[in-house]
Amino acid sequence: MNESTSQSESGQVPIRNSQSEFRNSEMIVFDDVSKFYGEILGINRVSLHIAPGITSLVGPNGAGKSTLMNLMTGLLRPSRGRITILGIPTDQPEQLFRKLGYCTQFDSFPRGLTGEEFIRSFLLVHGVERRKAKELTQVALERVSLVEAGKRKMAAYSKGMRQRIRLAQAIAHQPEVMILDEPLNGLDPMVRAETIALFRKLAAEGLHLIISSHILHEVDMMSDRVILLNNGYVVAEGNVHGVRDEMQDRPMQILIRCDKPAKLAARVFDKDHVVEARLHDDRLGLFVKTRDSDRFYLMLNSVVAEGEINIESIAPVDDDLSAVYQYLIGSEGSNS
Amino acid sequence: MAVYEHTYKQYLGKLTPEWSRFLVIPRHAFRDVFKSKLFTAFYVVCFIPLLVEAILIYLHHNVNALAILQVNVRELVPIDATFFETFVSLQGSFAFFVALLVGPPLVARDLRNNALPLYLCRPFSRTEYVIGKMSVLLILLSGMTWVPQLLLFLFQSYLEGFRWFIDNLWIASAIFIASVVWILLLALLSQAISALVKWRVVASAALLGLFFIPSIFGEVVNNLFMTRWGNIISLGALIKNVTSGLFGTFVRSTGHVIGRNGRIVREIVMTEPPLWASWLVLFVICAACLALLSWKVKAYEVVR
Numbered sequence: 055m056n057e058s059t060s061q062s063e064s065g066q067v068p069i070r071n072s073q074s075e076f077r078n079s080e081m082i083v084f085d086d087v088s089k090f091y092g093e094i095l096g097i098n099r100v101s102l103h104i105a106p107g108i109t110s111l112v113g114p115n116g117a118g119k120s121t122l123m124n125l126m127t128g129l130l131r132p133s134r135g136r137i138t139i140l141g142i143p144t145d146q147p148e149q150l151f152r153k154l155g156y157c158t159q160f161d162s163f164p165r166g167l168t169g170e171e172f173i174r175s176f177l178l179v180h181g182v183e184r185r186k187a188k189e190l191t192q193v194a195l196e197r198v199s200l201v202e203a204g205k206r207k208m209a210a211y212s213k214g215m216r217q218r219i220r221l222a223q224a225i226a227h228q229p230e231v232m233i234l235d236e237p238l239n240g241l242d243p244m245v246r247a248e249t250i251a252l253f254r255k256l257a258a259e260g261l262h263l264i265i266s267s268h269i270l271h272e273v274d275m276m277s278d279r280v281i282l283l284n285n286g287y288v289v290a291e292g293n294v295h296g297v298r299d300e301m302q303d304r305p306m307q308i309l310i311r312c313d314k315p316a317k318l319a320a321r322v323f324d325k326d327h328v329v330e331a332r333l334h335d336d337r338l339g340l341f342v343k344t345r346d347s348d349r350f351y352l353m354l355n356s357v358v359a360e361g362e363i364n365i366e367s368i369a370p371v372d373d374d375l376s377a378v379y380q381y382l383i384g385s386e387g388s389n390s
Numbered sequence: 391m392a393v394y395e396h397t398y399k400q401y402l403g404k405l406t407p408e409w410s411r412f413l414v415i416p417r418h419a420f421r422d423v424f425k426s427k428l429f430t431a432f433y434v435v436c437f438i439p440l441l442v443e444a445i446l447i448y449l450h451h452n453v454n455a456l457a458i459l460q461v462n463v464r465e466l467v468p469i470d471a472t473f474f475e476t477f478v479s480l481q482g483s484f485a486f487f488v489a490l491l492v493g494p495p496l497v498a499r500d501l502r503n504n505a506l507p508l509y510l511c512r513p514f515s516r517t518e519y520v521i522g523k524m525s526v527l528l529i530l531l532s533g534m535t536w537v538p539q540l541l542l543f544l545f546q547s548y549l550e551g552f553r554w555f556i557d558n559l560w561i562a563s564a565i566f567i568a569s570v571v572w573i574l575l576l577a578l579l580s581q582a583i584s585a586l587v588k589w590r591v592v593a594s595a596a597l598l599g600l601f602f603i604p605s606i607f608g609e610v611v612n613n614l615f616m617t618r619w620g621n622i623i624s625l626g627a628l629i630k631n632v633t634s635g636l637f638g639t640f641v642r643s644t645g646h647v648i649g650r651n652g653r654i655v656r657e658i659v660m661t662e663p664p665l666w667a668s669w670l671v672l673f674v675i676c677a678a679c680l681a682l683l684s685w686k687v688k689a690y691e692v693v694r
C-alpha cells in the first residue's frame with residue numbers, strides 16, 4: 055500500500071467498541087461550545103466526543119444541525135468553547151482540511167466541466183499535484199460508481215449523479231473525517247442502498263462520518279450513534295437503543311404476536327412494571343407498555359416455558375429513532 | 391455497531407505551493423469566458439488600437455513606408471507621453487467593457503448557488519478565493535492594457551535607440567501604474583457589485599450605472615457652480631486626472647469663457663480637484679470594495 059492510497063485490509067482488525075477507548079486526537083471534540091448569531095442562539099453549551107463511525111445529526115429545522123456542521127468545518131467560529139477535529143483546532147484550515155471532507159447541499163457546478171475535471175480541479179485547490187490528482191480522481195469516481203459518467207459534462211447529470219459527484223469531491227482527497235449534509239437526498243432506492251453501503255465501508259475503515267439527514271429510518275439503519283438536537287441544545291446522544299433505554303419516563307412498547315393474546319394480557323397485568331396492555335386489532339397480538347423491558351422479557355421466558363401460550367414473535371415497537379425523536383422532540387420536528 | 395481500528399490513511403503525498411492554488415479559478419473562468427464566440431471576437435477587436443499604435447510607431451521609423459504612403463513624418467503624431475497616454479486611455483475604455491462582460495457573474499454565481507462552502511472547505515481562504523476571482527479580470531485586462539503597451543514602448547525604444555529608452559523610462563512606469571490602477575479599480579468594483587447583486591444582468595447594469603450616473607451628476611455640479619470639483623465623484627474623471635498626473639499632462643486650472651452675442655462677458659478659472667484628492671477618492675473606493683467583499687464573501691450567510 056503506498057502512502058496515498060486508502061484501501062484497507064479492513065475487516066480482520068481489532069475492534070474498539072467503547073468511545074472511552076479513543077484518545078482525543080482520534081475524536082471530534084466539542085468542549086462547551088456555544089454559537090450565537092447576535093442575540094439568536096445557534097447552539098448552546100454543547101460538549102461532545104465523537105468517535106469514528108457513522109454519527110447522524112437529527113433534529114427539526116433550526117435545531118442547530120447546520121451550525122454544528124459548519125462549526126466542525128471551521129466555516130463558522132464558535133462564540134464560546136473549543137472544537138478539535140482529531141486534535142486539530144478548527145481555526146487551522148491548512149491542517150484541518152487535509153483531514154476533513156465536506157459534502158455540502160450546494161447544487162452549483164462550474165459550467166462546461168465534466169465530473170472528472172470538477173473533482174480534479176478541487177484536488178488542485180487542495181494542493182495535490184496534477185498527476186496525483188488524476189489518480190485520486192479515478193479512485194473517488196470508482197467509489198461512487200461514476201467512472202463512466204465522469205467523462206460526461208455535469209450539466210447532463212441526474213440529481214442522483216450530482217449527489218454522488220458531490221460525495222466524490224468530498225472523499226477525493228482521502229480525508230479522515232467526512233461531514234455530509236443530506237447526502238441521501240435525491241437518490242433512487244438502489245443508489246441510496248449503494249451509498250449507505252459505501253458509508254458503512256468507510257466507517258468500518260475507521261473514518262468519522264457525520265451525516266445530517268431527515269430520513270429517520272435510514273439514519274436508524276446506518277448510524278452507529280445519533281445526536282438529537284432541538285432549539286440549539288443536544289437533547290440526546292449515543293446509540294439509539296441506549297438512548298431509548300435511558301428514557302425511563304417513557305414505557306417501552308412491545309408487540310407480542312401469539313395465539314391467546316387475551317390470556318397473555320391477563321398474565322401481564324398483575325406485573326407492577328407493566329403500565330398498559332392492549333389487544334391488537336386482528337386479535338392475534340398484544341401491545342404491552344412496560345417500564346422495565348428486561349423484567350418483562352424474563353417474564354415472557356417463563357410464559358414460553360409453560361407452553362400454555364404459543365408466542366410467534368416479540369418486537370419492540372418504539373425502540374427506534376422515530377420513536378425516540380417523537381418522544382424527545384415531539385411532533386414539531388416530525389415533518390421536517 | 392463495532393467501530394473498527396483505524397486502517398484508513400489520509401493523503402500524505404507532495405503538495406503544490408500554497409500561493410499557486412488560486413490559479414485553478416482563472417483557468418476554468420477563461421475556458422468559460424472564451425467559449426463565447428462573441429466575447430472572443432470582442433476581445434480580438436480590443437487589440438485593433440494597439441495594432442494602429444504599432445503601425446504609427448513603425449511608420450515613424452520607416453522612411454520607405456512614409457515615402458510609399460506619401461506622408462511626411464511631421465504629419466504623424468509624435469511618439470511621446472501624450473501618444474502613450476492616449477492609447478492607454480483608449481485601451482482603458484475597452485477594458486471597461488470587458489470587465490462589464492466578465493466581472494459581474496464571477497462571484498454572483500457562486501453566491502446565488504451557495505457554492506462558496508465548496509471552495510472554502512479546503513485549505514483555501516476567503517482572500518485566496520477573492521484573489522482567484524479577481525485574477526480572472528486582472529489577467530484578461532492586463533493582457534490588453536499594460537502588457538502590450540509596454541511591449542510597444544520597448545518596440546519604440548528599439549527603433550529610437552537606448553538613449554530614448556533611458557530618457558523616457560518614466561513613461562513606461564506611467565503606462566504600468568495608470569493601467570494597473572484602472573484594472574484594479576475595475577476588478578474590485580465588479581467583484582464587489584457581483585458579491586452584492588446576485589443576478590448577472592442587474593450586476594452589469596449596476597456597474598454601468600456606477601460609472602455613468604455619478605459622472606452625469608458631477609457634470610451637473612460642474613456646470614451649476616462653474617467648477618471642476620464635481621469630477622471628484624466621477625470615476626472616469628478621477629482616472630483621467632490620475633492618468634494625466636502620471637503622464638505629466640495634468641492641468642489643474644483651465645479658463646472658461648462665458649460669452650453672449652460674440653462678446654466676452656466673463657472669464658472664469660475652473661479648477662480641477664488636486665491630484666492627491668483624486669488618488670484619495672480612488673483609494674477610498676477600493677477600500678470600500680474590499681470591505682464589501684470581506685462582508686459578503688463568506689461560506690454561510692446565516693438567516694434565521
